[in-house]
Amino acid sequence: QVQLVESGGGLVQAGGSLRLSCAASGRTFVGYAMGWFRQAPGNEREFVAAVTWSGSSTRYADSVKGRFTISRDNAKNTVYLQMNSLKPEDTAVYYCATGPRVVVVDSRAYNYWGQGTQVTVSS
Numbered sequence: 001q002v003q004l005v006e007s008g009g010g011l012v013q014a015g016g017s018l019r020l021s022c023a024a025s026g027r028t029f030v031g032y033a034m035g036w037f038r039q040a041p042g043n044e045r046e047f048v049a050a051v052t053w054s055g056s057s058t059r060y061a062d063s064v065k066g067r068f069t070i071s072r073d074n075a076k077n078t079v080y081l082q083m084n085s086l087k088p089e090d091t092a093v094y095y096c097a098t099g100p101r102v103v104v105v106d107s108r109a110y111n112y113w114g115q116g117t118q119v120t121v122s123s
Helices: none
Strands: 003-007 010-013 018-025 034-039 046-051 058-060 068-073 078-083 092-098 117-122
Touching: 003 092, 018 034, 018 092, 018 117, 034 068, 034 078, 046 068, 046 078, 058 068, 078 092
Parallel strands: 010 117
Antiparallel strands: 003 018, 018 078, 034 046, 034 092, 046 058, 068 078, 092 117
């Protein structure tokens, strides 16, 4: 049974920072990319960032470029999302996911998802 568990969400003021973590378990994730998505109330789930197994390739949504950084620690089967200069529009439930072997922005390419962690940015 594949399990992805996110943590690190919370309430932060605009301009602040949070670091999300996603711990994976249940099978080997060698060779698989990991991604972060988010969904705000009334909106569709949207791509945030993704990283390949090696970490050599990353991709970011334009809305978070320069503010968010995705990284992974394969020894710990954990992927991180460092979020700086947070804005109220970053408020959403953040999900991590895995499935493809390359960086993909389409959520349909990911077949394993976590339960999500709430990030709320106050103005």
